[in-house]
Amino acid sequence: MKNFTLALRVLLKNKFYSLLNILGLAVGLAVAIIIFLYVESDMSFDKQHDNHAQIFRVESNFIVGEKEDKFAFVSQFLPKALKADYPEIENYVRFRSAGKLLIDLDGRKFYENNVFYADSSTFTMFDYELIQGDPETVLDEPNTVVLSQSLAQKYFNSQDVIGNTIKTPTGQFKVSGIMADLPENVHMTFDALLSYESLQTNKELLKLQEQQGGLWSPTDFAYLLFPKNYDTETLQAKFPEFYEKHMAPIAKLINYKGVFEIDLTNIADTHFNPTPPQFDYPTGNRTYTYAFTAIGIFILLLASINYMNLASARSTSRSKEVGIRKVMGSTKGALVTQFLSESIIIALVSMIFAFGLVALLVNGIGIGDLMGKTLIFNPFSNLTMTIGTLLVTIIIGVLSGLYPAFYLSAIAPVRALKGVNKSGPKSMNMRKVLVAFQFFISIAVIISTLLMKDQIEFLNNKDLGFNKDNVVIINTQDTAMSNRVEFVKAELKQNPGVINVSDAIIVGGDTNLGNNLLGASKSLIRAQAADSSIIDATFPVLFVGDDYAETMEIDFVEGRDFDKDQPSDRTRGVLVNEAMVKNMGWDTAIGKELGLPIPGVQPSKVIGVVKDFNAFSLHTSVEPMVIFHYDFNPFLKAQGGLPSFLIHVRGNSIKESMEFLEQKFLELDPSHPFEYRFLDSRAEELYKEDARQSKLSGLLSYICIFISCLGLLGLASYSTSQRIKEIGVRKVLGASVFQLVYMIFKDILVLIVVGFIISVPVAYYVIEQWLQEFAYQMPLVQTLILSAVLSGLLSILVSFITVSYHSLKAASQNPIRALRYE
Numbered sequence: 001m002k003n004f005t006l007a008l009r010v011l012l013k014n015k016f017y018s019l020l021n022i023l024g025l026a027v028g029l030a031v032a033i034i035i036f037l038y039v040e041s042d043m044s045f046d047k048q049h050d051n052h053a054q055i056f057r058v059e060s061n062f063i064v065g066e067k068e069d070k071f072a073f074v075s076q077f078l079p080k081a082l083k084a085d086y087p088e089i090e091n092y093v094r095f096r097s098a099g100k101l102l103i104d105l106d107g108r109k110f111y112e113n114n115v116f117y118a119d120s121s122t123f124t125m126f127d128y129e130l131i132q133g134d135p136e137t138v139l140d141e142p143n144t145v146v147l148s149q150s151l152a153q154k155y156f157n158s159q160d161v162i163g164n165t166i167k168t169p170t171g172q173f174k175v176s177g178i179m180a181d182l183p184e185n186v187h188m189t190f191d192a193l194l195s196y197e198s199l200q201t202n203k204e205l206l207k208l209q210e211q212q213g214g215l216w217s218p219t220d221f222a223y224l225l226f227p228k229n230y231d232t233e234t235l236q237a238k239f240p241e242f243y244e245k246h247m248a249p250i251a252k253l254i255n256y257k258g259v260f261e262i263d264l265t266n267i268a269d270t271h272f273n274p275t276p277p278q279f280d281y282p283t284g285n286r287t288y289t290y291a292f293t294a295i296g297i298f299i300l301l302l303a304s305i306n307y308m309n310l311a312s313a314r315s316t317s318r319s320k321e322v323g324i325r326k327v328m329g330s331t332k333g334a335l336v337t338q339f340l341s342e343s344i345i346i347a348l349v350s351m352i353f354a355f356g357l358v359a360l361l362v363n364g365i366g367i368g369d370l371m372g373k374t375l376i377f378n379p380f381s382n383l384t385m386t387i388g389t390l391l392v393t394i395i396i397g398v399l400s401g402l403y404p405a406f407y408l409s410a411i412a413p414v415r416a417l418k419g420v421n422k423s424g425p426k427s428m429n430m431r432k433v434l435v436a437f438q439f440f441i442s443i444a445v446i447i448s449t450l451l452m453k454d455q456i457e458f459l460n461n462k463d464l465g466f467n468k469d470n471v472v473i474i475n476t477q478d479t480a481m482s483n484r485v486e487f488v489k490a491e492l493k494q495n496p497g498v499i500n501v502s503d504a505i506i507v508g509g510d511t512n513l514g515n516n517l518l519g520a521s522k523s524l525i526r527a528q529a530a531d532s533s534i535i536d537a538t539f540p541v542l543f544v545g546d547d548y549a550e551t552m553e554i555d556f557v558e559g560r561d562f563d564k565d566q567p568s569d570r571t572r573g574v575l576v577n578e579a580m581v582k583n584m585g586w587d588t589a590i591g592k593e594l595g596l597p598i599p600g601v602q603p604s605k606v607i608g609v610v611k612d613f614n615a616f617s618l619h620t621s622v623e624p625m626v627i628f629h630y631d632f633n634p635f636l637k638a639q640g641g642l643p644s645f646l647i648h649v650r651g652n653s654i655k656e657s658m659e660f661l662e663q664k665f666l667e668l669d670p671s672h673p674f675e676y677r678f679l680d681s682r683a684e685e686l687y688k689e690d691a692r693q694s695k696l697s698g699l700l701s702y703i704c705i706f707i708s709c710l711g712l713l714g715l716a717s718y719s720t721s722q723r724i725k726e727i728g729v730r731k732v733l734g735a736s737v738f739q740l741v742y743m744i745f746k747d748i749l750v751l752i753v754v755g756f757i758i759s760v761p762v763a764y765y766v767i768e769q770w771l772q773e774f775a776y777q778m779p780l781v782q783t784l785i786l787s788a789v790l791s792g793l794l795s796i797l798v799s800f801i802t803v804s805y806h807s808l809k810a811a812s813q814n815p816i817r818a819l820r821y822e
Helices: 002-013 016-041 078-087 147-158 203-211 232-246 248-253 286-327 334-363 367-369 383-410 411-419 425-461 485-493 548-552 569-571 578-584 634-638 651-668 679-686 688-722 725-732 737-771 780-812 815-819
Strands: 056-066 068-072 091-097 101-103 108-112 115-118 130-132 144-148 164-167 171-179 193-195 218-225 259-266 472-477 498-505 519-529 534-544 556-559 574-575 593-595 602-612 626-629 642-647
Touching: 002 108, 016 286, 016 334, 016 367, 016 383, 016 688, 056 534, 068 218, 068 534, 078 091, 078 218, 078 232, 108 147, 144 147, 147 171, 218 548, 232 248, 232 259, 286 383, 286 425, 286 688, 286 737, 334 367, 334 383, 367 688, 425 688, 425 737, 425 780, 472 651, 472 679, 485 498, 485 642, 485 651, 548 642, 569 574, 569 602, 569 626, 574 578, 574 593, 578 602, 642 651, 679 688, 688 737, 688 780, 725 737, 737 780
Parallel strands: 115 193, 144 171, 534 626, 574 602
Antiparallel strands: 056 068, 056 218, 056 259, 091 115, 091 218, 101 108, 101 164, 130 171, 144 193, 164 171, 472 642, 498 534, 498 642, 519 534, 519 593, 556 602, 574 626, 593 602
C-alpha cells in the first residue's frame, strides 16, 4: 500500500510525463488486444465443433496428364458410396446450394442467396446450435426447412414459428426447426437449410443418374466424419480401388484420358487453404493474419520503448530523493522494491485504461465493422487475453523499473544529494538506439501501407481486356423469361440509354464464385492439337449468347463473332482467346476442332480468336479460355442453367436507365422482384479483402506515428530541460532561435535517417513477398522510391513539429532565466 501511495505521488508530481507514459502504453496495449481478438477469431475458424478434428471435406481432383483441376464440389452419390465401401467413415453430410431462391410469404417476396439443401445428419455431426427442433429428426422429412433466428424474425416477426410454411418455386416447406445465427468464423455460411430428402423423391431417376455416370458430376459440398486420430491418407490410398470399381467404366465409355482422385481437407483448414479448390467459398489469407500479428507486436514494442525511455530518463531527476532516503536509513533492497513497484503500478494503471479504450472501440464505436469482423471483448470470459495482457504489462513494468531500481539505488548518498548524476553516455546511447528503432518500425509500416494502397489502385485501374463499367447484370428467374431472351433484348435496346445487351449463363452476379469475375466454369475440352492429334484437358469455359463480345467490348485478333444469320455458329462455332492459341501451339486457330467430350455431340470449329481478357481476379494470370454459344450444350438449360442479361448502359444517364430497366422487367416478369448488380461492383469485391487490409494497415501506421510522437514529445522535453543552461549561453553569444531549435532537432534528425535507411529494404522485402499473391504487379522499384521519399519527409515533418514545441519554448525564453536555472 505504501508503494502504491508513492507511485500515486510520482504520477501527480509529474503530470505531463505521467500522461504521456500512461497514454502511450495504454494505446499500445489497446491496439495489441484488438489485434489479438482479430487473430484469435481467424485462428478459430470452424473449431466450434467438438469433433472438428474428425471432420474432413471431400473434394474432387480431375487429373489429365500433368494438369490438375480441383473442385470444392463432389458428386451427390460419392459420400454414400464411400461410406458403403469403407466402414471407417462414421457419417457424412452433403450441402447443395439452392441458388437464388425466391421465398413467397402470402404475397411478400424475398430473394435468399444463402440457402442450402442438407442431410438429416447435419445437426448430429456438426455442433450448430438448434434452438427449436430435434437434432436427430429435424431434416428427416422431405419439404422441411430449418430457419436461422434472423430469417424467422424477418419472415414471421417471431421465433416461435415451428409448423409454419414458406413457399418456393420448387414447393412448400414446413418449418421444422430454428437454429442460432452462425458465427462469423465459419467457412461455409447459410441462413436456412432445406431437407436433402426434398431432392430425393424420384428414386428411379436418381438410380438412373448414378448408373449413367452420376459419380462424375460434382454438385455438392460434402463432409465425412472419421474416428478419432484416423489417418485420412489411408482412405486416399484405397481410393484407386474405388475408382476402378465405380468410375473407370464410365471413363472408358467416353474415352476420358485422365483420372479422378479425392482430396480430404480438415474442416478447420478449409478457410485458410493456401491452394483453395475452384468454386470454393472465399478463403482467408494467413499472410494478413501473420502481418497483423507482427504489426501488433511492433506497436506494443513502440509503446514499451516509449514507456521505458521516459521512465529511465525521468528517473535521473530523482537522485536527491534517493540520497535523502539513504540518509534516512533506506536500504538498497527497499529502494529497488520501491522503484520496481512504482513502475509496475503505473503500467497496471495503463492496462486499466487500455481495457477501457478497447471496450469503447469494440463495444461502443464498433471498430469490428472496419476490420470486417464481429469482435467480442469480455475480460472475464476471455481469460487467455486477460492473463496474457496482465503478464505483458508486468514484464514491461519490471523492465522499465530495472534501470532506476539498480542504477539509482547504487549511487552514493553524498553524490546523490549533490544531484550530479546526469545520464551517462551509455544510457543516452541506449535511448538513441530505442528511438531509432521506433522510427524504423514507423517508417517501414508507412512505406508498406503506401505500397499496398498503390497496388490496389493498380489493380482497379488495370485494363482487363473488356469493359466492366456501367454493365448491369440481371438474372432470369425461370423459363418464362429465359424462353423470351431475344424479345427482351430487343425491348431493352429501344431505350436510348442502353448501348447494347447480351446474355450469358453463370454470370458473376449473385452466387459465390471465389475469384471468378465473369462466371466461367471449368470443363474438360477435347481439342485438335497443332499436329492434328486429339488431346483432353480442362480449361475455363464461358457459355454466352449473341452480341456478348460486342457488349463487353472484347476485341478480335482473328476471325469473327457468332453470327445470328448463320445458325450453325450457335451449335458448331466456338471462340478461343490468344492464350488458348498459344497453349495449343496453333499457327492459325480458325477451323481447328474442339468441344466437350459428350457422347453424340459433334465437336465445334473455331470461328474467332479474341484478345486475352481477365475473366478471373488479377491474383491469377490469363488462362486459355473457350467460349461457346450456350445453345451448343443442350444439357445446360435441361440442368436448370438460366441466362443472365448483361446490359451496357450510358454513364451519363444511369439513373434514368435503371428506372427504365426496373419498369420494363416488372412489366415483363411481374412475378419476381426486380434485382440487379453492376459488374464493376463485382470486380471491386474481388479485391475487397486486400483493400480492407490496406486500410487497416493505414490505420495502424497512424497509430505507430502517434505513439512515436508521444515518446518523442517526452524525450524532447527531457532533453531540452537537460540543456537549458547551454541554450542560455548560446543565446547570449548570439545564436538565433532557429539555430537553437536546429541544435536540439539535429540529434533527432540523425535518428530518423538511421531508422529510414534500415526501414526501406525491410519494407521492400515485405511488399515483394506480398505481391507474389498477384499475377499482375505494380512496378515496385519506382513506386517504392516515391513511397519512401513521402514516408521519410512525413516522419521528419511530424518529428520537427513534435520537437519544436519544447525547443521553441526554451529558445525563446529570457537567457538570464536559463543561466539561473538550477
